[in-house]
Amino acid sequence: MAVTDTSPPARSWYKRNEIAVTPWLFLAPAILFFLVYVLVPIYQSFSISLYNWDGLGEARYVGLENYVELFDDSAFEVSLWNNLKWLLLYLLAIPAGLFIALFLNQTVAGIRMYKSLFFFPFVISQVVVGLVFSWFYLPNEGLLNNIVTFFGFDPINVLGDPALATYGIIIAGLWPQTAYCMILYLTGLNAVDPEQVEAARLDGAKGWKMLWYVIIPQLKPATFIAFVVTIIGALRSFDLISIMTNGGPFGQTRVLSFYMFEKALSEYGFRMGYGAAIAVVLFLIMLCFIAYFLFSMWREEKEGR
Amino acid sequence: MKTTFKASFAALAAAATMAGSNASAELTGDLKIFLDTSNPAPRATMEAMIGRFQAEHPDLNIETTVIDREAYKTQIRNFLTADAPDVATWYAANRMRPYVEAGLFEDVSDLWMEPAIADNLGSTKGAMTIDGKQWGVPYTYYQWGVYYRKDIFGELGLSEPATWEDELANCEKIVASGRACYTIGSKFLWTAGGWFDYINLRTNGYDFHMDMAAGNVAWTDDRVKATFANWRQLIDMGGFVANHQTYSWQEALPFMVNGEAAAYLMGNFAVAPLREAGLSDDQLDFYQFPVINPDVPLAEDAPTDTFHIPANAANKEAAREFLRFVVSSNEQTEINNGSNLGQLPINASASIDDDKFLDQGFAMLSSNSPGGVAQFFDRDFPAEMAAEAMQGFQEFMVFPDNLDDILNRLEKVRARVYQ
Numbered sequence: 001m002a003v004t005d006t007s008p009p010a011r012s013w014y015k016r017n018e019i020a021v022t023p024w025l026f027l028a029p030a031i032l033f034f035l036v037y038v039l040v041p042i043y044q045s046f047s048i049s050l051y052n053w054d055g056l057g058e059a060r061y062v063g064l065e066n067y068v069e070l071f072d073d074s075a076f077e078v079s080l081w082n083n084l085k086w087l088l089l090y091l092l093a094i095p096a097g098l099f100i101a102l103f104l105n106q107t108v109a110g111i112r113m114y115k116s117l118f119f120f121p122f123v124i125s126q127v128v129v130g131l132v133f134s135w136f137y138l139p140n141e142g143l144l145n146n147i148v149t150f151f152g153f154d155p156i157n158v159l160g161d162p163a164l165a166t167y168g169i170i171i172a173g174l175w176p177q178t179a180y181c182m183i184l185y186l187t188g189l190n191a192v193d194p195e196q197v198e199a200a201r202l203d204g205a206k207g208w209k210m211l212w213y214v215i216i217p218q219l220k221p222a223t224f225i226a227f228v229v230t231i232i233g234a235l236r237s238f239d240l241i242s243i244m245t246n247g248g249p250f251g252q253t254r255v256l257s258f259y260m261f262e263k264a265l266s267e268y269g270f271r272m273g274y275g276a277a278i279a280v281v282l283f284l285i286m287l288c289f290i291a292y293f294l295f296s297m298w299r300e301e302k303e304g305r
Numbered sequence: 306m307k308t309t310f311k312a313s314f315a316a317l318a319a320a321a322t323m324a325g326s327n328a329s330a331e332l333t334g335d336l337k338i339f340l341d342t343s344n345p346a347p348r349a350t351m352e353a354m355i356g357r358f359q360a361e362h363p364d365l366n367i368e369t370t371v372i373d374r375e376a377y378k379t380q381i382r383n384f385l386t387a388d389a390p391d392v393a394t395w396y397a398a399n400r401m402r403p404y405v406e407a408g409l410f411e412d413v414s415d416l417w418m419e420p421a422i423a424d425n426l427g428s429t430k431g432a433m434t435i436d437g438k439q440w441g442v443p444y445t446y447y448q449w450g451v452y453y454r455k456d457i458f459g460e461l462g463l464s465e466p467a468t469w470e471d472e473l474a475n476c477e478k479i480v481a482s483g484r485a486c487y488t489i490g491s492k493f494l495w496t497a498g499g500w501f502d503y504i505n506l507r508t509n510g511y512d513f514h515m516d517m518a519a520g521n522v523a524w525t526d527d528r529v530k531a532t533f534a535n536w537r538q539l540i541d542m543g544g545f546v547a548n549h550q551t552y553s554w555q556e557a558l559p560f561m562v563n564g565e566a567a568a569y570l571m572g573n574f575a576v577a578p579l580r581e582a583g584l585s586d587d588q589l590d591f592y593q594f595p596v597i598n599p600d601v602p603l604a605e606d607a608p609t610d611t612f613h614i615p616a617n618a619a620n621k622e623a624a625r626e627f628l629r630f631v632v633s634s635n636e637q638t639e640i641n642n643g644s645n646l647g648q649l650p651i652n653a654s655a656s657i658d659d660d661k662f663l664d665q666g667f668a669m670l671s672s673n674s675p676g677g678v679a680q681f682f683d684r685d686f687p688a689e690m691a692a693e694a695m696q697g698f699q700e701f702m703v704f705p706d707n708l709d710d711i712l713n714r715l716e717k718v719r720a721r722v723y724q
Binding site for chain 1 (some may be wrong): 375378379382386403404406407409492493494547548550551683688689691692696697699700703714721
């Protein structure tokens with residue numbers, strides 16, 4: 001008590017640890033929400049997939065039975081293949097978006113209006129896109145069949161034919177997705193260095209060579225983002241399927257997310273465990289892409305230093 | 306039980322004499338009602354009916370929520386467990402089984418013992434019974450059958466078919482005239498379930514059909530195959546409109562209105578849109594699905610819509626009173642008449658509106674359905690079996706050659722569902 005304290009007044013715990021603690025404080029809300037809305041649900045999906053549960057009564061532990069059943073389920077197989085079709089064909093939105101962007105990247109009167117017209121499909125709801133395309137495909141009165149029969153071919157029922165229906169939906173999905181990629185590239189084209197273009201021109205580059213060796217490498221960030229959003233868009237393809245075919249005809253247009261919804265949450269579903277098992281498979285597929293995206297971002301950051 | 310009944314009766318009588326108002330005006334508190342009757346006409350009917358109940362019980366604070374009919378089918382699981390209303394609509398038979406088994410519906414067998422209900426609702430008691438107890442009350446039901454264009458039949462010189470041979474002969478003439486015999490939109494699958502119900506009920510009978518619903522018959526059984534063989538006769542002769550897998554049941558109506566198809570196997574709810582589309586009662590008529598196998602008694606589909614009290618309801622007393630009110634003969638006459646639901650009352654002492662389809666339907670169900678009354682494919686069969694099977698029916702109607710593959714698949718599902 002009597003000892004005189006020469007050191008500065010005792011600082012609070014927070015003041016002493018400010019440097020170490022502050023970043024965590026800033027991160028805390030994000031970490032909390034990431035935990036509650038991402039990590040815990042992932043864990044829960046994994047654990048529910050080991051049970052047989054209708055969402056109401058007792059859950060019964062069945063081990064890997066749901067997964068065993070998945071491998072023997074032809075509907076699951078169809079959904080998996082359809083997911084693959086979506087992934088591959090949806091990527092067409094990237095080159096299509098690039099070419100529309102190149103085409104629109106000029107200064108003529110009213111170009112802003114043209115750009116917004118091309119961007120329009122991305123602004124309207126997916127539900128509307130689905131409805132418009134399903135009317136377009138209608139077997140008798142649809143515009144497509146009016147065109148087809150005008151040229152003397154037999155009418156086709158795109159959404160009613162199990163071999164064509166998925167492609168019909170993917171084309172509907174490509175319409176807004178192309179617009180999205182176009183906007184990404186239009187922004188990217190603004191950042192292309194005019195001096196490099198000038199230099200390349202002096203060296204005699206033009207046309208495809210100019211595009212391939214000078215423009216596209218500079219668009220790499222835009223391409224990366226376009227790739228990411230397109231892959232995610234393809235894996236999330238749910239609303240179009242639900243609107244246009246409801247998974248039919250006889251389940252031939254389902255993808256994993258739709259099949260999961262049908263099994264777990266739809267009118268006749270409520271096999272929560274089985275639905276969760278499908279969700280886990282979908283998650284593992286997505287995880288491959290997520291890992292790749294993270295890896296390439298990490299690599300880029302390392303190079304950037 | 307009896308003493309409480311007497312006591313409350315005495316209280317009611319006292320209240321009635323003292324206040325001079327309705328006997329059960331003492332009901333107080335909140336009454337939360339959830340409805341799936343989201344289509345305009347049923348919605349107005351229900352709201353008017355609740356209005357009359359409110360007038361009888363002015364101290365009761367009634368809160369009505371109308372939920373989209375399709376969305377309701379998934380939301381019911383949430384609100385029954387989490388935030389239960391006092392009264393909720395649903396469907397009879399197997400469709401209510403998951404909630405009964407999970408203990409989410411209140412046992413209302415006591416209501417069914419009261420003479421007003423016991424004496425008048427006998428015909429639907431079976432559909433409301435699981436494990437020997439009743440779990441709700443019906444408020445309406447409607448017949449299924451063939452709605453057809455009388456003028457087209459007249460033009461081709463056809464009459465209502467009574468047997469399968471008549472049916473096929475009729476269909477041949479209709480197809481020859483460049484029309485389809487039947488319109489159907491199978492995009493949402495259940496319409497094909499109606500066809501299976503009828504052909505199976507006529508080929509193998511009600512008891513067999515219900516045995517199938519209970520999972521006791523293999524889908525690969527020869528008797529089931531006979532059903533599909535009969536069905537296939539119609540498919541192969543071009544009896545159904547093309548591309549039906551792309552249409553909903555409403556989108557299939559124009560074929561009938563425009564005269565491209567002569568008939569529609571549907572529930573009575575199809576009459577209203579057909580009339581609205583301009584078909585007069587001279588052009589539109591109804592017949593009972595024809596006999597296929599004369600050895601099995603006729604049986605019909607007549608889906609029943611119901612009211613239930615959730616087990617977690619807060620005001621069960623008022624909810625019970627509401628159920629009594631709904632099934633009373635006056636209300637049944639009112640809500641099922643042609644300007645409201647346009648369906649059949651479930652109370653035997655209610656009167657049926659003077660409508661030719663309701664009259665025919667009532668006559669058919671009360672006197673010409675000795676085999677029994679089924680609910681509907683997706684209400685009699687367990688949900689999972691129904692979903693897979695109806696998808697198979699749709700595939701069969703488009704590619705009849707896939708039948709064996711489809712039946713093997715369904716047999717696999719049966720082995721799992723009914724284990």
